[in-house]
Amino acid sequence: MMGPKQEAQSALFYEFSIEDHVPGDHLLRSIDRFVDLDGIRQYLAPFYSSTGRPSVDPELMIRMLLIGYSLGIRSERRLCEEVHLNLAYRWFCRLDLADPVPDHSTFSKNRHGRFRDSDLLRHLFETVVARCIEEGLVSGQRLAVDASLIEADTNRQNSSAQRDWAPDTMEATDAPRADQEYLATLDDAAFGAATPVKPKFTSHSDPASQWTAARKGPAYFAYSTNYMIDTDNAVILDVEATRSVRQAEVGAARTMIDRIAKNFNLSPERLIADTAYGSAPMLDWLVNERGIAPHIPVIDKSGRKDGTFERADFTYDATDDAYTCPGGKKLRQFRRTYKIPRSGVDKDGLMRYRARKSDCDTCDLKTKCTPRDPQRKVTRSIYEPSRDVARNIAKTTQYAISCKLRKKVEMLFAHLKRILGLNRLRLRGPNGVRDEFHLAATAQNLRKLAKLIPAPAKPQSA
Numbered sequence: 001m002m003g004p005k006q007e008a009q010s011a012l013f014y015e016f017s018i019e020d021h022v023p024g025d026h027l028l029r030s031i032d033r034f035v036d037l038d039g040i041r042q043y044l045a046p047f048y049s050s051t052g053r054p055s056v057d058p059e060l061m062i063r064m065l066l067i068g069y070s071l072g073i074r075s076e077r078r079l080c081e082e083v084h085l086n087l088a089y090r091w092f093c094r095l096d097l098a099d100p101v102p103d104h105s106t107f108s109k110n111r112h113g114r115f116r117d118s119d120l121l122r123h124l125f126e127t128v129v130a131r132c133i134e135e136g137l138v139s140g141q142r143l144a145v146d147a148s149l150i151e152a153d154t155n156r157q158n159s160s161a162q163r164d165w166a167p168d169t170m171e172a173t174d175a176p177r178a179d180q181e182y183l184a185t186l187d188d189a190a191f192g193a194a195t196p197v198k199p200k201f202t203s204h205s206d207p208a209s210q211w212t213a214a215r216k217g218p219a220y221f222a223y224s225t226n227y228m229i230d231t232d233n234a235v236i237l238d239v240e241a242t243r244s245v246r247q248a249e250v251g252a253a254r255t256m257i258d259r260i261a262k263n264f265n266l267s268p269e270r271l272i273a274d275t276a277y278g279s280a281p282m283l284d285w286l287v288n289e290r291g292i293a294p295h296i297p298v299i300d301k302s303g304r305k306d307g308t309f310e311r312a313d314f315t316y317d318a319t320d321d322a323y324t325c326p327g328g329k330k331l332r333q334f335r336r337t338y339k340i341p342r343s344g345v346d347k348d349g350l351m352r353y354r355a356r357k358s359d360c361d362t363c364d365l366k367t368k369c370t371p372r373d374p375q376r377k378v379t380r381s382i383y384e385p386s387r388d389v390a391r392n393i394a395k396t397t398q399y400a401i402s403c404k405l406r407k408k409v410e411m412l413f414a415h416l417k418r419i420l421g422l423n424r425l426r427l428r429g430p431n432g433v434r435d436e437f438h439l440a441a442t443a444q445n446l447r448k449l450a451k452l453i454p455a456p457a458k459p460q461s462a
């Protein structure tokens with residue numbers, strides 16, 4: 001039997017509770033258990049004036065941002081509309097049915113003001129990490145680090161080639177916000193000062209972004225998000241925004257290790273990373289300055305493709321400070337004593353060991369060793385002992401386990417891009433990018449808490 005036609009009838013009074021309409025297993029309900037914003041107003045108080053028009057409630061703004069980044073709602077305009085219409089979003093934002101939702105332009109303006117000045121999003125991220133540690137999800141022993149490219153909100157058409165780009169002619173006070181931030185970070189190791197190499201193109205709308213072809217496809221402008229995770233449960237312990245160049249990413253790894261030790265008193269046993277982090281100075285810093293075992297492949301360019309002897313075919317004797325070649329002859333740095341002792345170390349931290357020309361001239365192995373040069377030379381880094389530590393670790397079964405654990409950080413990047421939709425940034429400039437990466441990492445940790453710590457069962461009614 002066909003039911004009666006449904007007609008909307010306005011009632012004079014409603015008895016309605018949003019609480020009753022949000023399902024018990026809704027993601028936002030699970031996340032809400034771990035969102036502690038009690039101290040936010042107090043934290044922000046010094047950044048607000050005591051006079052003037054009251055601002056949008058900062059707690060409401062944070063809750064709306066958490067919805068956006070947890071559920072992949074990337075547009076601010078759409079986020080405001082969704083919070084207005086969706087009961088679960090209203091419940092999470094502590095809004096009743098009739099409460100107004102901020103206009104998207106007001107939302108955007110507030111977001112870029114005091115939140116940046118107070119570094120609120122960093123504070124929020126660290127509060128959530130502290131909660132993960134409190135809940136026992138982090139041991140702080142086996143950390144993994146990696147970086148991922150996120151496309152900047154700019155394109156090739158709006159850019160200048162290297163020869164046409166003149167940052168010294170930019171007027172800092174007149175420039176747009178992203179340009180001002182670019183000028184302010186020219187000496188920052190994570191951005192302008194990361195490398196002296198100038199990029200091929202510089203974007204006009206977001207000059208701090210990096211023109212890169214690192215993905216082996218067409219080049220584009222990007223920033224890098226750097227994650228330091230605890231591999232027990234893939235909790236993100238720290239996040240850092242940098243230019244998409246290797247030097248900046250390795251620098252970010254050092255910054256994050258020190259910051260984790262300072263903020264959470266964690267001293268890891270090992271650091272797991274890919275070859276990008278296997279430079280000699282980085283390995284030495286880990287081994288000798290921080291006492292951390294590097295589970296990292298060593299960057300080694302001593303391999304040869306022409307079939308001649310590689311450096312690995314020469315044996316180093318530390319007591320004699322000399323290499324022995326396959327022909328049994330010694331390769332030394334110095335063969336005489338100088339009045340003023342020489343270090344023999346070049347600007348890249350390399351020392352050169354040479355065989356005697358007379359030895360090589362009469363050697364039967366010369367064509368297999370140094371067919372073109374009169375004598376063979378072998379280089380050695382001043383950080384070679386630390387590189388040897390990493391090489392020895394790479395032969396262990398623990399290293400094989402670390403290689404599998406490293407995938408966890410890659411999976412977080414895949415989740416960030418595919419599920420949370422952060423494959424292209426919406427904000428520009430180093431500060432905007434930093435905000436986006438902090439919010440996304442906070443959302444990922446909150447989702448992790450919600451997944452791993454089940455809600456306590458409701459008591460059965462009698």
Ligand code: SF4
Pocket residue numbers: 325326327328329355359360363364365366369370375376
């Ligand atoms: S060519 Fe020189 S360095 Fe090479 S094996 Fe012979 S003696 Fe040794």
